[in-house]
Amino acid sequence: MQAAFDDQVTLFIADFVISEIREIPNKPTPAKAGVTLKKVEDLVQMLLAKAEFVSEVPPVFIHPIDPDDSDYVNLALAVDAKLIVSRDRHLLNLNNPAKPWSANFRARYPDMRIISAERLLGEIRQG
16 A cells, blocks of 8 residues: 655644643543643643644534534644544544445545544555
8 A cells, every 4th residue: 555645744733732732631541641731731842843833723614423523624624634643533433434424524525534643653654
């Protein structure tokens, strides 16, 4: 299989991404795993230095199952990205033909792929 990553992969972030990252230490599992406010803030600062920040993310798409996930699709649409990397099952299932509620998304955005981080790394390694 030919990897889809012949070009550079760019990370885009927006305010809502940073807000979600900053909420991580308040959740039980990350706190038990040693995730601290300092570690999260270090991550945020690294992302701000390395990623491209997008200040305007128009609300174009509404996720049919989990509206909170809409922001990620809208960020990808705002920058004309063709790939979203996520572990979120509702986002991943937008590309799943077995999910009838994903048909509208697949019809509207046939070139948009949503894959897991593990799959992205596998495809990059296959390069």
